[in-house]
Amino acid sequence: MSEQTEQRKAAGRGGRKRDPSRDDAILEATTEVLGEVGYARLTMDMVAARARAGKATMYRRWASKQDLVLDAVERFRGAQVDLAALPDTGSVRGDLVALFRPDTPEQSARRMRDLVGLASVLWHEPTLAEAADAALVGPWAQAHRTVMLRGVERGEVPREADIDTICRVLPTMAAYRSLVERKPFDRDFLLASIDVVIMPALRAARDATAPTSHSGG
Incomplete structure (x- = not known):
């Protein structure tokens, strides 16, 4: 609050x-x-x-x-995600997938309505824009950040990874897909986002700091 x-x-x-x-x-x-x-x-x-x-x-x-x-x-x-009960599958990818809960058609329609309402706050009331933005992205970004930090502790994610940025990517993509593209955030889109964007971004820090081998002549 x-x-x-x-x-x-x-x-x-x-x-x-x-x-x-x-x-x-x-x-x-x-x-x-x-x-x-x-x-x-x-x-x-x-x-x-x-x-x-x-x-x-x-x-x-x-x-x-x-x-x-x-x-x-x-x-x-506050109703978006329970940070005290996040899945723990043993891998970052598994946890991100496990966080996904498919909506029924009725739930999907309601979620779209709620998101549109929040977006209208962003557009029309600047003094509430920060709170509305935090409601759209914040809870899921925090959940993803927690999952990624667990990956760091397991040695799965390099400590150099920019987790504070990467944890916001998927929630932001979900909001854009729903509000701008007006498409469902379904499992296929989730898996593609995780495998093509999130996991490579987390590994990029390790790849960037890995020593390169040089062959001698």
């Missing part, structure tokens, strides 16, 4: 004690409406109607649309 959100919540807004279950319902409704109409057209009234919440309740909890969307973005980010 961002420092901005922590400060805002610490300040409080009075009224009755917050109900986490209602907060979740309202933030889920925010994500849905955001994906359907975009940030510019989203209103607090739309979200209240979708969540079946009173407007007074909404404004006691979030003073503005910006505050509401920020919390919705951070909720989306």
Whole structure:
């Protein structure tokens, strides 16, 4: 959760004690409406109607649309991947493949809607752009970074590898494929990305530092 959100919540807004279950319902409704109409057209009234919440309740909890969307973005980010339960297959490639969970058609449509909503925040609200970008790429980049660092400890990945950059490549490619190309991030694309881009990039540091042999005449 961002420092901005922590400060805002610490300040409080009075009224009755917050109900986490209602907060979740309202933030889920925010994500849905955001994906359907975009940030510019989203209103607090739309979200209240979708969540079946009173407007007074909404404004006691979030003073503005910006505050509401920020919390919705951070909720989306937190739900992406459980860093405490990452697969451990014994290899970086195996772990990256194991992280993939194919969506049902309904899940795929919902994920696309949510991503489009987050992208609209990037385009229309510069003050929230960092949070939206972090939600799109951040959780998966962190998961990939953890997997790659385990590879370093096993000796599978050279310590010179630029993991901080490489860990963002696949999540960024996934976001581009979904948002720009409007194509599913399926297993075939995942495997091609891992085998053609990610694993060669991780090995490149070792190849660059390996001694070259010279034949004498």
